[in-house]
Amino acid sequence: MYKLLFGALSLFASINCNGVEITFQNDTDCHKIFINGEIVKGDSVKLGNSIEYWKKIVDPRKCMDLSYERQLRISSRGGDVDEAMEMGKKIKESEFSVIVWTRDECLSSCVFILAAGVTRSPTRAKIGIHRPYFGEMDDKLTMSQIRQKRDRLKLKIRDYFELMDIDPSLTEIMMQTPPEEIKILTKEELMRYRLSVDDANYDEKETAKQAKFYNITSGEYRKRNSSLNAKCGDSFSMNFSTCMESVLLNISTEEAARRQEKIRSLCREIPKYDDKVSCVKKYLIEGK
Numbered sequence: 001m002y003k004l005l006f007g008a009l010s011l012f013a014s015i016n017c018n019g020v021e022i023t024f025q026n027d028t029d030c031h032k033i034f035i036n037g038e039i040v041k042g043d044s045v046k047l048g049n050s051i052e053y054w055k056k057i058v059d060p061r062k063c064m065d066l067s068y069e070r071q072l073r074i075s076s077r078g079g080d081v082d083e084a085m086e087m088g089k090k091i092k093e094s095e096f097s098v099i100v101w102t103r104d105e106c107l108s109s110c111v112f113i114l115a116a117g118v119t120r121s122p123t124r125a126k127i128g129i130h131r132p133y134f135g136e137m138d139d140k141l142t143m144s145q146i147r148q149k150r151d152r153l154k155l156k157i158r159d160y161f162e163l164m165d166i167d168p169s170l171t172e173i174m175m176q177t178p179p180e181e182i183k184i185l186t187k188e189e190l191m192r193y194r195l196s197v198d199d200a201n202y203d204e205k206e207t208a209k210q211a212k213f214y215n216i217t218s219g220e221y222r223k224r225n226s227s228l229n230a231k232c233g234d235s236f237s238m239n240f241s242t243c244m245e246s247v248l249l250n251i252s253t254e255e256a257a258r259r260q261e262k263i264r265s266l267c268r269e270i271p272k273y274d275d276k277v278s279c280v281k282k283y284l285i286e287g288k
Contacts, residue, residue, distance in 0.1 A: 018037075018040075019037065019038065019039070019040040019041075019042060019043045019046065020035050020036060020037040020038065020039055020040075020043050020046070020047075020076065020079075021035075021036045021037050022034070022035055022036075022046060022047060022050045023036070024050075024054070024057075025073070031054060031057060031058050032071045032072065032073055033050060033051070033054060033071075033072045033073070033096070034072075034073045034074075034075075035047070035072065035073070035074045035075070035076065035087075035113070036074075036075045036076065037075075037076060038076065038077065038078070038079040039076060039078065039079030039080050039083050039084050039087070039109055039110070039113075040079055040080055040083065041080055041083055042083075043079075043080075043083050043087060044083050044086035044087045044090060047087050047090055047091075048090050051090060051094050051096075070094070070095060070096045070097060070118075071096065071097045071098075071099060072091060072096040072097065072098050072099070072117070073098075073099050073100070073101060073104070074098055074099075074100055074104070074106055074110060074113050074114060075100065075101070075104035075105060075106065076105075076106060076107070076109075076110040076113070077105065077107045077108060077110065078107050078108025078109040078110055079108070079109055079110075080109065081109045081112070081132050081153075081157075083109075084109035084110065084112040084113055085112050085156075085160050087112075087113055087116070088112045088113050088115060088116030088160070088164065089116070089163075091113065091116040091117065092116045092117075092118070092163075092164060092199075095118050095202065096116075096117060096118065097117050097118055097119040097120070097121065098113060098114050098116060098117030098119075098120055098121070099117075099120075099121040099122075099123065100114060100121070100122045100123060100125040100127065101123060101125060102123045102124045102125055103125070104125050105125055105126040105127075105128070106122065106125060106126070106127050106128075107126065107127075107128040107129075107182055108128065108129070108130060108132075108182070109132070111127065111128075111129055111195070112160065114127065114195060115160075115161060115164040115166045115195060116164050117199070118198065118199045118202035119198045119199070119202070120194075120195055120196055120197065120198070120199075121196070122190055122195060122196050126184055127184065127185045127190060127195065128182035128183060128184045128185065129170070129173065129174045129177060129182070129183050129185065130174065130177040130178065130179055130180075130181055130182050130183060131174060131175050131176070131177055131178060131179050132153065132157075132174075132179070133179040134149070154171060154175060157171050157174065158171045164199070165194060165199040165200050165201060166193060166194050166195065167192065167193040167194050169193070170193040170195075173189075173193075204218075207221055207222060210225075213281070213285070214248050214249065214285060215285060221248070224247050224248050224250070225247075225248065227247060228243075228244055228247055231243060231247055232244055232247065239253075241260070242256050242257045242260060243256075245259070245260065245284065249284075249285070251287075255287070259283055259284050259287055260284070262283040263279070263280055263283050263284055266279060266283065267279035267280050267283065
């Protein structure tokens with residue numbers, strides 16, 4: 001019997017030993033899930049229950065156009081590796097995005113949770129990795145037997161990263177960093193190992209959904225969407241929304257503005273969500 005841990009040895013003294021704390025943060029009808037603390041056995045069940053509760057209190061359709069729909073915030077210095085992976089599988093299955101705020105940190109096994117997001121936003125937070133270690137180990141095991149255990153662990157981590165659409169070569173860097181140390185990943189490394197980019201499978205799914213809304217193919221949607229920055233500037237710039245619709249609909253900005261004004265006057269106060277979507281599509285997409 002052995003217990004596999006993945007937190008810096010020097011950090012365990014300051015970690016709550018009762019497992020992660022899971023709370024909900026209300027934000028314009030969307031309740032973000034916040035995971036904070038050490039990861040221990042049982043936390044994946046706790047997270048699963050929290051996700052089910054989230055589904056009951058939130059109507060995802062109300063925030064489908066917001067960047068924080070199905071968003072999970074994580075701040076943790078690590079803990080149990082197997083439990084972190086189980087939590088990650090639940091996050092991926094429920095298609096949550098994962099964000100680490102600048103003032104938070106995601107170290108050790110927490111990285112498995114960040115990896116699970118359909119979109120991953122580490123912002124400027126500390127994201128650190130190191131080799132997992134065995135908290136309990138039979139001292140009668142030979143070096144060969146220990147190596148076999150470590151090889152199985154390495155394969156398990158690599159398979160997990162591939163499942164999460166993370167570059168599996170991250171496993172090698174992880175295994176090269178001693179348990180007593182933490183390697184903080186640079187912005188370039190986060191990008192290289194795909195810890196700061198969207199899951200490619202989710203990207204394909206969302207692109208297909210957007211393409212259907214605009215009545216074009218996925219290929220054509222990507223082509224038009226890729227030209228937004230050049231044609232419309234920064235997303236925070238004035239009139240970006242109107243410019244964006246003109247590009248995606250292949251119409252003039254004047255026509256896009258006219259359609260948006262119709263939506264504001266005719267669709268905004270419609271109470272039922274499905275009716276509101278039909279109204280938007282009628283005046284924005286069909287141009288009636």
